[in-house]
Amino acid sequence: MHLFVRIVDLASFTKAADELQLPRASVSLAVQQLEARLGVRLLQRTTRHVSPTVDGQSYYLRCQQILQDVEEAEGACGGGMLKPRGKIRVDLQGTQALHFILPHLGEFHARYPDIELEIGLGDRFIDLVREGIDCVLRSGEPKDSSLVGRRVALLAQVTCASKAYLRRRGQPHTLDEFKTHDAVNYLGANGRSLPFEFLVQGQKRAVQLRGPVSVNSAYAYTACCLAGMGFVQVPRYHVQAHLHSGELCEVFPEWAPAPMPVWVLYPHARHLSPRTRVFIDWVAECMGRAA
Structure with a gap:
């Protein structure tokens, strides 16, 4: 079967x-x-x-x-004494995995020594059933209605650019000024660049900037920002060290975008194995501690 x-x-x-x-x-x-x-x-x-x-x-x-x-x-x-066992194939968003999940894998292995993990890192669209993936960790609101989602975190976001870029182009003080600046544009799953979003007096404002480079990798997104290519809008944890060192500078903190939701997505719950269920619970625990 x-x-x-x-x-x-x-x-x-x-x-x-x-x-x-x-x-x-x-x-x-x-x-x-x-x-x-x-x-x-x-x-x-x-x-x-x-x-x-x-x-x-x-x-x-x-x-x-x-x-x-x-x-x-x-x-x-044995009254549930038999621990989950077997192989789990998961796909995790790269920066979140490196920051929140991978450093604690030893803890998961100690708790469930009979579970073998096969981990992929990425942010691409995945057909979980066809590719044999048990669950994925993704940011943003789920768009695939065939999957079950469990929200595991809300990540604060920041709009920033490098000190060198701001020295060269000046710091914007209004959204109209911001519209004249460059962005490192991030390409979504549909191939289109994602707009910058701000909460101004409780209202969401979306701003699309032009820019010299577009990327589909979180690592490249931050690297291009550090290289002075323009503004980015990212979860704060991903650039906290650069903000602290002064390499990157935040703008419009009073209009920070809404926190980014992070979800674990998996096929319909009736197909969820015990080993996948305990892994999802553990990921939620890790993300919850970090949040």
Whole structure:
């Protein structure tokens, strides 16, 4: 059942075989035997794609629930004394992972020694089911209604530029002056640069600046700001050391944007394994302590 579910998730025999470290021929034979035993065709196969038949889709949904029930039943053995075990694949936003999560991984391992973590760092759009990812840590409001979200933090934000840039261009004192300045523009998932946002007398004001460079990496965003390329708007934790040293200078603190929400996103709760659940609880604990 687990093999069949992963084939459907990945739409590929080869990818499922690679993920589960099985020979491709063994995967094909297992599905053939499963179809023979059930007396129905479960998968439509082409040279490039694999998709479930009507019967296959129904069986796939039942398999997901059964596998979840089995894992929960095993976890409940001995009055819940059996600790979660197995592999979790997660994708974390890079700077948040380095600041809030990775320094404390030893604590998680000590608490759950039988859980193996496979961690990716990034900020790209991920199809969790197709890519076999159990959960992701992302900033901003969730846009994918097929996922369950748990908000784990609200991060204060700051608008800043380098001391060298402000020395060269001057410090803006109004939003009209700000509009004449350069920005290091951050590209969102849709490929468009994100506007700067300010809360002015309780009203949100969005300002779009032109700039000499656009990036899609939080590391590059701050690096370009430090290089004097223009203004950025980032969570304060990410630039706190540079603000303290004077390399970066904050502007409009009285109009600071609303705090940035941070979410853990995962597929629908009925497919949430015990090991993924405890990892999400631990991430929320880490982010909560930091906040």
